[in-house]
Amino acid sequence: MASPRPTTRKRRRRFVFILAAALLLFVLAELASSAVWWLGTGSFFSYSGAATLRDAARAGRDRLPGETEEEAAARRALAGADARHPYLGYVYAYHGTLPDGTTPVNRFGFLDSADTVRRRSPDRYLVGVTGGSVAVQMTLYAPEAFFAELGKCSKLAGRKIEFVRLALGGYKQPQGVAALVYVLQAGGELDCVVNLDGFNELALSAGNVAQGVPGYFPQNWARLAASSLPLEMQGLIGRLLHLRDLRAYAARVGDAFAWTATGQVLWLACDRWLGKSVAAASTAVENYKPTTLPYDVKGPGTGGASVEEGLEEMAGVWARSSQLMHAICAGAGIPYFHFLQPNQYYPGSKPMGDEERAVAFLEDHPWRGFIERGYALLERRFAELRERGVAFHDLRHLFADHPEPLYNDPCCHLNRRGNEVLATAVASVIRRHLELEGTNLAALRTEPAELVIGDPTRPAPLRVIGRTDDGRELDVTGVTGTELTAEDGTLIAVDVSGQVRALRRGTTALHVRCGGRDVSVPVRCAWPQVFAGRDGVAARDGRLPVLTPLGADAGNGGGTFRLRVEAGPDGLPGTLVVSAQPIPQVFPIDPRFLGDGIHVPLQPVGGSATVEVPLPAGARDAMLFFRAVFIDVAQLRIAAASNSVVVTLE
Numbered sequence: 001m002a003s004p005r006p007t008t009r010k011r012r013r014r015f016v017f018i019l020a021a022a023l024l025l026f027v028l029a030e031l032a033s034s035a036v037w038w039l040g041t042g043s044f045f046s047y048s049g050a051a052t053l054r055d056a057a058r059a060g061r062d063r064l065p066g067e068t069e070e071e072a073a074a075r076r077a078l079a080g081a082d083a084r085h086p087y088l089g090y091v092y093a094y095h096g097t098l099p100d101g102t103t104p105v106n107r108f109g110f111l112d113s114a115d116t117v118r119r120r121s122p123d124r125y126l127v128g129v130t131g132g133s134v135a136v137q138m139t140l141y142a143p144e145a146f147f148a149e150l151g152k153c154s155k156l157a158g159r160k161i162e163f164v165r166l167a168l169g170g171y172k173q174p175q176g177v178a179a180l181v182y183v184l185q186a187g188g189e190l191d192c193v194v195n196l197d198g199f200n201e202l203a204l205s206a207g208n209v210a211q212g213v214p215g216y217f218p219q220n221w222a223r224l225a226a227s228s229l230p231l232e233m234q235g236l237i238g239r240l241l242h243l244r245d246l247r248a249y250a251a252r253v254g255d256a257f258a259w260t261a262t263g264q265v266l267w268l269a270c271d272r273w274l275g276k277s278v279a280a281a282s283t284a285v286e287n288y289k290p291t292t293l294p295y296d297v298k299g300p301g302t303g304g305a306s307v308e309e310g311l312e313e314m315a316g317v318w319a320r321s322s323q324l325m326h327a328i329c330a331g332a333g334i335p336y337f338h339f340l341q342p343n344q345y346y347p348g349s350k351p352m353g354d355e356e357r358a359v360a361f362l363e364d365h366p367w368r369g370f371i372e373r374g375y376a377l378l379e380r381r382f383a384e385l386r387e388r389g390v391a392f393h394d395l396r397h398l399f400a401d402h403p404e405p406l407y408n409d410p411c412c413h414l415n416r417r418g419n420e421v422l423a424t425a426v427a428s429v430i431r432r433h434l435e436l437e438g439t440n441l442a443a444l445r446t447e448p449a450e451l452v453i454g455d456p457t458r459p460a461p462l463r464v465i466g467r468t469d470d471g472r473e474l475d476v477t478g479v480t481g482t483e484l485t486a487e488d489g490t491l492i493a494v495d496v497s498g499q500v501r502a503l504r505r506g507t508t509a510l511h512v513r514c515g516g517r518d519v520s521v522p523v524r525c526a527w528p529q530v531f532a533g534r535d536g537v538a539a540r541d542g543r544l545p546v547l548t549p550l551g552a553d554a555g556n557g558g559g560t561f562r563l564r565v566e567a568g569p570d571g572l573p574g575t576l577v578v579s580a581q582p583i584p585q586v587f588p589i590d591p592r593f594l595g596d597g598i599h600v601p602l603q604p605v606g607g608s609a610t611v612e613v614p615l616p617a618g619a620r621d622a623m624l625f626f627r628a629v630f631i632d633v634a635q636l637r638i639a640a641a642s643n644s645v646v647v648t649l650e
Contacts, residue, residue: 089218133169142419149427173321202374209310360407441515539569539640574602
């Protein structure tokens with residue numbers, strides 16, 4: 001048999017060589033693209049990871065370039081709640097479910113599989129929930145924890161507990177009031193109402209105020225009322241929507257090349273360019289400030305109020321709205337419970353490890369200052385709420401004993417475990433109220449039976465336990481009807497939640513009354529004449545300022561007291577604050593001691609500074625609090641604070 005001609009063999013070898021070279025080039029291109037993918041995304045290339053990014057770009061769920069995570073969360077929430085509402089501002093358009101295909105939306109536009117208008121019955125217990133995204137996520141992600149805790153109440157035996165969800169992402173007062181009135185006027189009935197709010201009222205009002213729109217209007221009202229905006233603004237919004245459509249189209253094209261890393265890198269480059277264009281268009285929409293806004297957008301306006309003045313106004317709106325909800329519920333025979341939601345940016349509210357901090361804490365978070373300053377504004381209204389009969393509960397420190405990760409983003413939202421802790425705490429308050437209602441107490445006791453306060457910088461907790469006629473013990477701490485009164489109000493201060501703070505050294509008693517029973521608790525406040533606390537707050541770089549007392553003449557004849565400050569953050573102005581009141585970790589400092597206190601500028605030498613402070617003459621049994629604070633002037637907040645030092649003048 002004749003062998004193939006040489007030219008035929010050459011062609012075959014050439015073809016094999018070209019095929020091998022092409023395959024080699026493809027492999028090299030794939031390897032290079034995988035490296036580029038790692039450089040661009042910070043993760044190794046995988047087909048599933050690329051598919052996730054394409055899905056995210058198509059749905060607009062990812063964080064756009066130049067956009068913070070909390071802005072992305074707010075954008076996603078508003079993008080979903082796409083139907084303007086005459087009373088509530090916005091709800092979800094009724095489609096049966098959200099785009100995820102699992103979260104139900106009912107005909108009223110709330111995230112509920114059942115109808116919003118329901119009737120009370122002996123076989124079920126209806127819990128209406130108002131607030132923002134944290135409130136609604138608690139009901140969606142931890143219903144079992146809530147139902148399990150509330151189901152412990154014997155009075156609910158045989159009844160199915162159901163949520164009536166009246167909360168939506170971005171809602172803030174007075175939307176809670178409006179949602180309550182809306183469901184009641186429509187014929188809905190509720191067995192109790194839970195209002196979990198406080199964060200949105202502070203963090204989400206600034207955008208409105210900056211545009212001359214009242215902070216109490218729905219979030220981003222200028223955009224929600226876009227049909228009434230000037231043509232220029234509508235054009236900007238149209239461009240933004242067009243770019244988002246292009247980005248989604250590019251993701252679909254990327255699907256066709258999902259089998260190759262090179263194709264995905266090319267798609268990623270295109271997506272990054274489109275993402276930047278979307279971010280720029282979004283910024284143009286955010287920053288657009290027309291000369292005039294139509295009345296249906298700006299309403300009565302802000303009167304030129306600043307964002308800081310808007311915070312003060314919203315604190316008042318928050319308190320008045322809660323009082324209105326309480327009055328409405330009382331008139332309808334519905335127990336009302338108000339909770340201030342926790343947030344990671346409130347100083348000292350939660351211990352955070354590196355894992356959680358990396359996910360859920362931004363030092364330069366644009367809303368951080370609103371929480372630090374705004375929660376202090378809300379706190380000034382706690383007493384007013386309780387005096388008006390509101391069953392108000394402060395949950396700022398709910399996670400103080402939870403070092404495990406509970407927050408899952410830099411805004412305010414919780415992971416499943418965090419939602420379970422929150423749901424259990426809220427349900428526990430309701431359960432204790434129901435158990436106490438109509439129950440006769442045979443005796444009352446406290447835990448501990450005697451309270452010893454050895455730290456003047458921190459409150460000490462006191463639990464109140466009631467024993468019923470049939471021998472059951474109920475925790476009635478913080479329940480409406482439980483009264484705590486200090487025998488000597490100059491020595492201790494106490495709030496309804498059982499937190500007792502020492503005002504000076506000495507002994508007194510705390511009188512507790514509930515259900516016609518009472519008990520007296522001996523209280524002893526004792527600590528060294530010079531006390532160094534452990535309440536310092538580290539700077540962004542991890543440096544923790546330390547304030548060390550060096551001693552001096554602390555007698556009633558006057559004199560001076562010397563202290564040393566060490567490890568203060570570089571580049572920030574420091575001040576030693578001296579006050580008759582505990583010095584908080586937030587800015588602005590409480591006006592009770594801002595005007596009367598002593599402020600000594602710090603000039604560290606080699607990372608430390610020694611300060612000598614004059615002591616008042618003739619003072620007896622009085623306390624002076626010392627604390628070094630380092631202020632971030634640009635952010636108007638305390639960037640770091642030393643431990644407190646407390647000197648008792650004898």
